[in-house]
Amino acid sequence: MKKEFNIVCRGSWLSLAQVELFCQKVKAHFPDVVLHPVIKETKGDREQSTPLHLVEGKDFFTAEIQEDLRNGKADFAVHSMKDVSGDAFFENSFYRIIDRNDIRDVAIFKANILDKLAAGKPIVIGTSSPRRTVMATGFLQKALPQLSQYPVQVEAIPIRGNVDGRLRKLSDLEDYDGIILASAGLNRLLQYEPASKTLQELLANKRIMFLPLFECAPAAGQGAIVVETNQDNQEAIAILNKMASLEHTNAVQEERLFAAKYGYGCSRPFGVFHMELSHCSFTYASGLDQQMQPFTEWKQPISLSPASIEIFSGTDHMRSFYTDTSLDDVKIPSTATAIFVASQKAIHSNALIKQCQRKKVWAAGTRTWFALAKKGIWVEGSADGLGLESILPLFESPMVQLEKSQCCILTNQNSVVGWLSEGWHASATYCLHPNFDTKLKASIEKADLVFWSSYQQFLVGSSYVKQGAIHACPSGKTANRLLGLGLNPLIFPTIKAFQSWRQNIPVTEGA
Numbered sequence: 001m002k003k004e005f006n007i008v009c010r011g012s013w014l015s016l017a018q019v020e021l022f023c024q025k026v027k028a029h030f031p032d033v034v035l036h037p038v039i040k041e042t043k044g045d046r047e048q049s050t051p052l053h054l055v056e057g058k059d060f061f062t063a064e065i066q067e068d069l070r071n072g073k074a075d076f077a078v079h080s081m082k083d084v085s086g087d088a089f090f091e092n093s094f095y096r097i098i099d100r101n102d103i104r105d106v107a108i109f110k111a112n113i114l115d116k117l118a119a120g121k122p123i124v125i126g127t128s129s130p131r132r133t134v135m136a137t138g139f140l141q142k143a144l145p146q147l148s149q150y151p152v153q154v155e156a157i158p159i160r161g162n163v164d165g166r167l168r169k170l171s172d173l174e175d176y177d178g179i180i181l182a183s184a185g186l187n188r189l190l191q192y193e194p195a196s197k198t199l200q201e202l203l204a205n206k207r208i209m210f211l212p213l214f215e216c217a218p219a220a221g222q223g224a225i226v227v228e229t230n231q232d233n234q235e236a237i238a239i240l241n242k243m244a245s246l247e248h249t250n251a252v253q254e255e256r257l258f259a260a261k262y263g264y265g266c267s268r269p270f271g272v273f274h275m276e277l278s279h280c281s282f283t284y285a286s287g288l289d290q291q292m293q294p295f296t297e298w299k300q301p302i303s304l305s306p307a308s309i310e311i312f313s314g315t316d317h318m319r320s321f322y323t324d325t326s327l328d329d330v331k332i333p334s335t336a337t338a339i340f341v342a343s344q345k346a347i348h349s350n351a352l353i354k355q356c357q358r359k360k361v362w363a364a365g366t367r368t369w370f371a372l373a374k375k376g377i378w379v380e381g382s383a384d385g386l387g388l389e390s391i392l393p394l395f396e397s398p399m400v401q402l403e404k405s406q407c408c409i410l411t412n413q414n415s416v417v418g419w420l421s422e423g424w425h426a427s428a429t430y431c432l433h434p435n436f437d438t439k440l441k442a443s444i445e446k447a448d449l450v451f452w453s454s455y456q457q458f459l460v461g462s463s464y465v466k467q468g469a470i471h472a473c474p475s476g477k478t479a480n481r482l483l484g485l486g487l488n489p490l491i492f493p494t495i496k497a498f499q500s501w502r503q504n505i506p507v508t509e510g511a
Contacts, residue, residue, distance in 0.1 A: 017192035081221030101184035126159030184223035210381030217271025344371035387476020
């Protein structure tokens, strides 16, 4: 194998950070190889004043880079996967996904955002992405703390530039109250020595909000680094094959199937992501289709047809299993800098609201998030209804850096022991009291499939399930506990995924 290779890339900090990551991976397998970055300016770098979806042509950040690869000036080309356009992009080359970071978008706000919200003033968000404009503005109107008598108003205006350039515009200009960026890029820059200190300074005193995946789905391939080479460059191909991530490659391929249907990149007003959970996998897409009509589409490997069986859904009878009472004088440990709110019922008093307003708050799902926002609480992000374990990698990321010992779970009294046994701090703020509606007994008894939206529901109603019936539940803690009992439940990613399957909202069934 030859000893020296050229890597063509853009000159932005983020591009160089991605190249450095690639170089580190190469060196781990081929310590004697020498790699030379070759910086190339692209159309997207030159045209900074025009929103990307209005720039003529496509592949604004990749065409010139690919040209150097084709004419032999470079052995490798490094791209952000979401900048890659259609299926034909790699038709004359060999490529591999070599890394993927957090796939979420993150909204970053100035320190005075709470004052603007309290004054009832419109919030201006900088983004040149139609996808983010369509999804994020509507979400933020319900997710930002409701601090005035007027509904929160959010509008989007264009912003261009590299990540650090957009953060500088947020800090220096009056035009923007916040901007939306990819979480992955920020994480990589915070770990890239030439950029780290500057990024920390630009993020200081900012408020952050990680946008939820189902309400603000990311672009296909977001967070992934793809490296390509020419098909006849066998030495470069050998290097790429050594460090390729099969998991990330499969995920991106699933997302690009939807992109082929609805459109590639941030210029399209839709998002898609594929996720592998501990008990199931799925792909989810939402936004506006080619006719600019709203759509939601799931792909989940469930061959069972809901039309062929009798179904009982615990989600239809949430208040028929338990009543709840609030616990007074609840104090969150002073050592906890962050709170995970497991249910909107957990925050019920002014004292708890005030405690939350002094902490970093995370929600179990969007429904809980919106309820907390109505109480004037800033929420940094959520588990998207996928269970707390799904966001542990996000907690460990450079953008968050939240340790288990710093987080307290607010939940019901019945669930505290389970959280404590897993090493979390947990406080009970309310009690659940079994109050099973006996009218449901007959419905459960005749059901071929019973969906439990929580483990607490299962405890109350499982004795009425007929022999041979299928237990079903969302992923996360409920799935873990049913599996621990020796059951083999049908596991859906979330309650919404179950509802989509049940209602036959377009679902692609797999093997």
